[in-house]
Amino acid sequence: MPAHSNAPFILGIESSCDETSAAVLQGRTVLSNVIANQLLIHRKHGGVVPELASRAHQQKIIPVVEEALTIANVTKKQLSAVAFTRGPGLMGALLVGVSFAKALSIALDIPLVDVNHMQGHVLAHFLTKPGDQAVTPSFPFLCLTVSGGHTQIVRVDSPLEMHVIGETMDDAAGETFDKAAKILGLPYPGGPLIDQHAHHGNPERYRFPHPKVPGLNFSFSGLKTAFLYFIRDLEQREPDFRTTQLADVCASIQHSIVQILLDKIKLAVHQTGIRTIAIAGGVSANSALRAALLSAGEQEGWSVFIPPFEYCTDNAAMIAGAGSFLFEAGRFAEPDVAPLARMPF
Numbered sequence: 001m002p003a004h005s006n007a008p009f010i011l012g013i014e015s016s017c018d019e020t021s022a023a024v025l026q027g028r029t030v031l032s033n034v035i036a037n038q039l040l041i042h043r044k045h046g047g048v049v050p051e052l053a054s055r056a057h058q059q060k061i062i063p064v065v066e067e068a069l070t071i072a073n074v075t076k077k078q079l080s081a082v083a084f085t086r087g088p089g090l091m092g093a094l095l096v097g098v099s100f101a102k103a104l105s106i107a108l109d110i111p112l113v114d115v116n117h118m119q120g121h122v123l124a125h126f127l128t129k130p131g132d133q134a135v136t137p138s139f140p141f142l143c144l145t146v147s148g149g150h151t152q153i154v155r156v157d158s159p160l161e162m163h164v165i166g167e168t169m170d171d172a173a174g175e176t177f178d179k180a181a182k183i184l185g186l187p188y189p190g191g192p193l194i195d196q197h198a199h200h201g202n203p204e205r206y207r208f209p210h211p212k213v214p215g216l217n218f219s220f221s222g223l224k225t226a227f228l229y230f231i232r233d234l235e236q237r238e239p240d241f242r243t244t245q246l247a248d249v250c251a252s253i254q255h256s257i258v259q260i261l262l263d264k265i266k267l268a269v270h271q272t273g274i275r276t277i278a279i280a281g282g283v284s285a286n287s288a289l290r291a292a293l294l295s296a297g298e299q300e301g302w303s304v305f306i307p308p309f310e311y312c313t314d315n316a317a318m319i320a321g322a323g324s325f326l327f328e329a330g331r332f333a334e335p336d337v338a339p340l341a342r343m344p345f
């Protein structure tokens with residue numbers, strides 16, 4: 001919907017993990033999308049510390065929401081609804097966003113809309129910028145949703161009808177990137193750093209085992225363990241491998257993860273006959289995954305949808321966008337809605 005339409009203004013709030021984010025949308029048009037990340041808070045601990053995340057959300061939520069309204073040039077009184085991430089995520093972190101959203105909806109006397117974070121990632125494909133024509137996937141489409149905590153193939157029949165047709169049985173793709181980076185001594189979150197180092201490396205230099213999981217489910221734990229032993233052996237043989245071979249090691253593990261993901265997408269296309277393919281979630285920012293999907297799309301004749309970088313990792317625009325679909329359908333949350341650390345799709 002264009003920003004000049006009568007589409008409602010929706011405030012979105014995301015606080016499921018280590019990003020405090022608020023966005024203002026008119027319909028699906030993003031007027032602002034403010035993200036305060038907590039990288040420096042968690043980095044020295046090598047991963048997200050839930051209690052520190054909750055405290056940082058508490059400190060950031062008011063200034064982030066105010067900034068989002070200011071950038072959008074929208075007043076609180078103009079808002080038609082408050083959409084928030086109900087789950088899945090860290091309980092204490094979610095609580096901050098849920099409580100804030102509830103308080104605002106009561107104070108402004110506007111509806112509260114609860115959003116599933118993973119559905120938010122999928123619906124990021126429907127966001128547009130003011131003045132831009134939306135180019136969106138047609139239904140039904142398949143979305144590979146790959147984040148720090150999830151790896152799913154979702155069949156999307158409409159904005160509000162989605163089914164997970166495959167998912168990881170152990171680690172998520174993002175977790176695998178982060179653990180591989182940790183094994184290499186790279187700081188958290190390691191996914192983007194592996195991506196950077198891999199640019200200069202040879203992805204065929206080292207080969208890692210490809211899991212044999214039937215159907216559309218994934219498994220990454222075997223790959224993670226194989227990588228751990230591989231690095232232990234390599235370090236014994238070549239103690240300075242981090243200075244001489246880091247790029248090849250990163251390119252090779254990245255290649256393995258991307259191949260596992262791509263093989264399952266191909267199988268999903270084969271099984272469902274759906275040839276419109278999207279990716280979403282933090283790992284969809286990975287340059288090798290984006291390139292591999294584009295080239296598979298060309299070879300196989302798929303229509304491929306890759307989100308802009310700003311909508312790959314956690315952000316509130318995707319929550320407000322998903323919230324706008326729910327708002328249009330009149331699907332509001334009850335005032336006693338509680339966050340869910342694990343939330344069914």
Ligand code: KG4
Pocket residue numbers: 017146147148149150173174175177178189190191192195281282283284285286287312313314
């Ligand atoms: O969706 P997201 O921001 O948060 C969750 O909902 O989990 O995803 C975060 C994950 C992290 O594991 C991070 O390492 C990974 O996405 N990630 C990447 C890249 N950018 C973010 N992984 C590989 N390559 C990237 N460029």
Ligand code: ZN
Pocket residue numbers: 117121147148281282313314
């Ligand atoms: Zn996410």
